[in-house]
Amino acid sequence: MIPMWKALKVIRTTCIKNQHMPTSLKDAYLYCPRCGELFAERSDSLSTCSECGLHLYHSPKPCVGIILVGDDGKLLMVRRGRDPHIGTWDVPGGFCEINETVIEAAIREAEEELHVKIEVDTVLDSLPEKYPYNNIEHSILSAFVIARIVSGQPTPDDDIDDMKYFTAEEALGLPFGFPSLKKGIQMYIDERKKDTP
Numbered sequence: 001m002i003p004m005w006k007a008l009k010v011i012r013t014t015c016i017k018n019q020h021m022p023t024s025l026k027d028a029y030l031y032c033p034r035c036g037e038l039f040a041e042r043s044d045s046l047s048t049c050s051e052c053g054l055h056l057y058h059s060p061k062p063c064v065g066i067i068l069v070g071d072d073g074k075l076l077m078v079r080r081g082r083d084p085h086i087g088t089w090d091v092p093g094g095f096c097e098i099n100e101t102v103i104e105a106a107i108r109e110a111e112e113e114l115h116v117k118i119e120v121d122t123v124l125d126s127l128p129e130k131y132p133y134n135n136i137e138h139s140i141l142s143a144f145v146i147a148r149i150v151s152g153q154p155t156p157d158d159d160i161d162d163m164k165y166f167t168a169e170e171a172l173g174l175p176f177g178f179p180s181l182k183k184g185i186q187m188y189i190d191e192r193k194k195d196t197p
């Protein structure tokens with residue numbers, strides 16, 4: 001006789017696999033990672049284990065988006081070579097690592113993705129975004145920074161399948177996979193206007 005919880009697990013897992021839309025974190029992680037009990041309470045922000053008391057927070061992961069300004073004032077945009085949103089345009093950047101600031105993450109990502117050294121001039125606001133990955137809808141919080149290259153010629157890594165300089169106004173019209181990118185570019189345009197007498 002299969003225990004009820006195991007039967008439920010199979011049914012839920014099958015349902016998740018058959019969905020075409022990414023599953024929310026609360027529906028993707030049904031079991032406590034510490035004791036294995038089915039979560040008794042699940043919300044968009046938190047799942048709570050009634051057995052061992054674990055609180056599993058579904059908080060967004062911090063990321064950085066680099067608005068990389070060239071000598072002529074144009075922005076270096078990249079086209080994504082990997083999912084999520086493969087083939088759409090993006091700014092260089094990525095996930096912050098443990099014990100890393102947003103600025104440190106930007107410098108590391110520029111080295112890894114473009115093989116250039118950058119200097120961050122301004123940290124703008126951050127924007128919430130969805131990040132569909134492994135058929136799960138993760139949440140990210142992307143801080144946008146304004147930076148420039150201080151050494152090296154941009155050479156794209158495997159994650160990038162094309163790169164090109166655009167004016168900020170042109171960049172606004174690019175096909176983005178992540179809707180927050182348009183807002184990030186707009187933040188840059190607004191910031192630039194403040195500096196213009």
Ligand SMILES: [Zn+2]
Binds near residue numbers: 032034035050051052
């Ligand atoms: Zn537990």
